[in-house]
Amino acid sequence: MFIFLETFFFQVLYLTNSGSEANDLAMFMARICTNNYDIISLRSGYHGSSPYTLGATSISAYKPGVANGSGCHTTMCPDVFRGIWGGSHCRDSPVQTTRTCSCSPDSCEAKDKYIDQLKDTLDTSAAKRIAAFIAEPIMGVGGVIQFPKGFLKDAYQMVRERGGLCIADEVQTGFGRTGSHFWGFQTHDVMPDIVTLAKGIGNGFPMAAVVTTEEIATSFVRALHFNTxxxxxxxxxxxxAVLDVIEEDGLQDxxxxxxxxLLLELSKLRDKFEIVxxxxxxxxxxxxxxxTDKETQRPLPTEEMNFIWEDCKDHGVLLGKGGLYNNVSCFFFVFFFNLS
Ligand SMILES: Cc1ncc(COP(=O)(O)O)c(C=O)c1O
Structure with a gap:
């Protein structure tokens, strides 16, 4: 495992059984270690459905009307396609939105505006000192949302200025899935304080983990914690065995x-069809x-999405469902098949 973390910055690993459990522990750890309570997450993010993580999860479909999320606050999702701000080169992706902007190559106005929103949330909704900020490097369940370049870097800095720890939820983005790096956070040039892992690590088997620094783990001994x-x-x-296969079969590559x-070919469909x-x-x-159409960007209705998903399935392609409006097809499950 240490080999895959590529750095000795993280020295302590806690093993759990699910991603929810891992995020639960990360949130608890941040609260114990900072002596602060408030946790900030991004709207549209999914971090689990346990009573603790439900506070950080911000998709109403997963939020039943029961008490949850004490001390949790959400801030605007920096979605450069559907969000208020976005431009022509915000994303770290071979495919950009069709939006235009006048930003120079090394600046991003959209990023600055979304960071202002985080500042506003911190100034108005949270305590002066916070426990943590939790975010995925790319939002999975929320519909594969990529933040503008530099957003996480600025967000981490602002969170640390308020005493908070930065938690990277790598449940979907870890283990080489983003291709260029083994961990999603590396694509943002940031170093989290706590990283949570699940899904890909067990490839279907219940296995998850929380990784952190020795300093945080030492401070956490104040809380009695065990997991049967x-x-x-x-x-x-x-x-x-999964880690061996990832390495031996060159799955990151x-x-x-x-x-x-796939992205470049799919972008041709985007250019050709009004509904993409x-x-x-x-x-x-x-x-x-x-x-429904590119101008209004109204989400394609569920019945039509269901028809497309069923049709794809009949043609041998299994797509995951994602997005706040259930209108995003996600390549969730192809990660461990070597398609080359
Ligand atoms: C980003 C993210 N975090 C946490 C979880 C929760 O993981 P689990 O279902 O293993 O509890 C999920 C599950 O989809 C997820 O996508």
């Missing part, structure tokens, strides 16, 4: 090669946002 099944020998054997090809509003992603983390 986390790190059981069978799950560890499965995860270890496969994600980059196949993913880039946006194509985005990196590596084999890809989203296709379907709309």
């Amino acid at each position: 099944f986390g790190g059981n020998p069978m799950a560890c054997a499965a995860a270890s 496969n994600c980059r090669t196949v993913g880039t090809h 509003g946006d194509v985005r992603g990196k590596g084999l983390m890809i989203g296709i946002e379907m709309v």
